[in-house]
Amino acid sequence: MQPGLTERIATVVQLSPPANALEFKGTWYSWKDVSSTMAQLESLLLSAGQKQGAPIGVLLRNRPAHVACVMQLLSSRRCVVSINPFQSPEKVAADIKKLNLPVLVADTDDWAQPAIQQAAAETGAALFQISQQETLSVEAINGHQQPTGQNHHEPLPDTCILMLTSGTTGPAKRIKLPYKSFAISLMGVPGHYSSHNEQDEVALKSTPAVLTTPLVHIGGMYAAMAAITSARPIVILEKFSVDEMRRTLQAYQPKLVALPPTAIRMIYDADVPKEDLSCLLAIRMGSAPMPSDLHESFEAKYGVPLLDSYGATEFAGAVAGWTIQDHRKFGSTKRGSVGRVQPGVEMRIVDPDSGEELSHSTPGLLEVKTSQIGHSDWTRTTDLAEIDEDGFLYIRGRSDDAIIRGGFKIIPADVVTILRKHEAIKYACVVGIPDQRLGAVPVAAIQLQPGFSDINLDDLKLYLREHLTSYQIPVAFKILPEMPRTPSMKISKHDVTQLFLNERAQ
Structure with a gap:
């Protein structure tokens, strides 16, 4: 029988203490x-009357005690309820009240915030x-060892994580991630598409994985638990920084790391020496589209393949992606694709x-059918996509992003592509806001390239008219020092929209 997630974690921590x-x-x-911390948490939870299926809130930071706590909650078949600590304390407080959980686990830094307390x-x-x-x-706070409130969140016995979505297009939602789905995503189906199978002998690896994506995001949670389950x-x-990444690469020489496009841009812009990345066979990326010019320039400079992937919180991880073999054969001709469907998945x-x-x-x-979801039905996404004759998937935007301006459909990604080709623009985000006459109109936030302190908006509009139809051109622009971002480092379209709406309301 294939070992489950709980058994695998318990096995790994005892291999070589x-x-x-x-x-x-x-x-x-x-x-x-790690094992000692897990035992401390288990003792506290039992004393608080929390059994299997109990929903336990964790303000998830990329810190070792947090990883140990997640390991114990999963190995004891409780439910991790992810809470985003990167919000303002007031928003965290509102989240805590809304969830009304029987137990909350947080770092000393977070408990220092009066609103959260x-x-x-x-x-x-x-x-x-x-x-x-x-x-x-891990220890109980004096006077709060036991839950005392009323009508706490109901148990979720089959849910390993009540996971936050990325919140790119709107406020983040929580999705129930079943134990079975997450285990399949991490460890695979025996004999089908994973190197893990029931005959495998689990042994500790010598080269470490590198966790760069926030644990509060599915990419970070998946990366951390994939490393743990593979020992x-x-x-x-x-938090990603170029200096910390260079230190890690030099000290441990990993062959593969996963980075979002924003981090790849930071490495490129910092002009990191090629030899600092020489240990890498490839960089896996995801969470946001990679601009084609950056993709080409990075690979040309460093000689390290960038392997894109496609997934979602609902799928418990990736369902399509590039392999090194595909990159060698198709890397120059399939630029812009997120790769091919993984074994065990249909699209x-x-x-x-x-x-x-x-x-x-x-x-x-795009519709997806995968055993990671836990059922055999087709799941319709909100992603606009196409699949070519060789099975490569191209994501063209989101159907729920489309802006209908007086009956004309605008795909924001098309406008962003043109904006980013302007020499002065580093990042761009296009969203729709309500309009009484036309229904909705596009607006754009831009971040300038280093060396540009301003941009003439009249000249920018002339540039856009050369490349776009008139109805695609944004009616308003905001120049921002930094783009608002989600914990997974995606540009937050929701926050950009609020900037324009708040200005209108003033």
């Missing part, structure tokens, strides 16, 4: 340290504090209205 498990800011914590106390949750200094620790130690980057493109399957290279709505 003194060995290095988690590195954070140059300090290593052993598997024994007050909201947690009002819910009557048991409150646990985690930290990482010389050792990892690989992890170097944890609390098709359908007409949004009729549902009829469309032919190769015809744009439509």
Whole structure:
């Protein structure tokens, strides 16, 4: 029988207790340290009356004690309820009140926020504090060892994570991620599409994985737990920085890392020496589209393949992606694709209205069928896409992004592509806002390239008229010092929209 997620975690932590498990800011914590922290949390949860299926809120930061706590919650078949600590304290407090969980786990830094303290106390949750200094620790806050509130969130016995979506196009939602789906995504189906199978002997790996994506995002959670279930130690980057990435590459020589396009841009712009990346066979990327000019320039400069992928929180990870073999054969001719469907997954493109399957290279709505979801039905996404004759998937935008301006449909990605080709523009985001006469109109936020302090908007509009039809041209522009971003480093379209709406309301 294929070992489950809970059994795999329990096996890994006992393989070699003194060995290095988690590195954070140059300090290593052993598997024994991790196991001790897991045991501390288990004792506190049992004392608080929390059994299998109990929903436990965790303000997830990229820190070793947080990883250890997630490991224990999953190995004991409780439910991790992810809470985003990168919001303002007031928004975190509102989230805590809305969830009304029986237990909340947070770092000492987060409990230092009065708004978070007050909201947690009002819910009557048991409150646990985690930290990482010389050792990892988790302890109950005095006076809050037991839940005392009423009508706490119901148990979720089959859900491993109540996971936040990325929140790119609107406020982040929570999706129930079943234990079975996450286990299949991490460890595969025996004999089908994963190197894991029931005969595998799990052994500790020597080269660590590098965690660069926030744990609160499915990409970070997947990366961390994929490393744990394959018995690989992890170097944890609390927040991506070029200097920390260079240190990690030089110290541990990993062959593969996963980075969002924003981090790849930071490395390129910092002019990191080629030899600093010489250990890498490839860089996996995802979470946001990669501009084709950056893709080509990065690979030409460093000689490291950039392997894009496609997935979603609903799918418990990636369902399509590039392999090194595909990159060698098709890298120059399939630029812009997110790769081919993974084994065990089916994809098709359908007409949004009729549902009829469309032919190769015809744009439509993407539908996915995968065992990672836990059922055999087709799942319709909101992604506009096409699949070519070789099976390569191209994401062309989102159907729910489309702006209908006086009956004309505008795909924001088309406008962003043209904006980013302007020499002065580094990043751009186009969204629709309501208009009484036309229904909706496009507006654009832009971030300028280094060396440009301003841009003439009249000249910019003339440039756009050379490349776009008149109805595609944004009616308003905002020049921002930095684009608002989600925890997964995507540009937050929701926040950009609010900037324009708030200005209108003033």
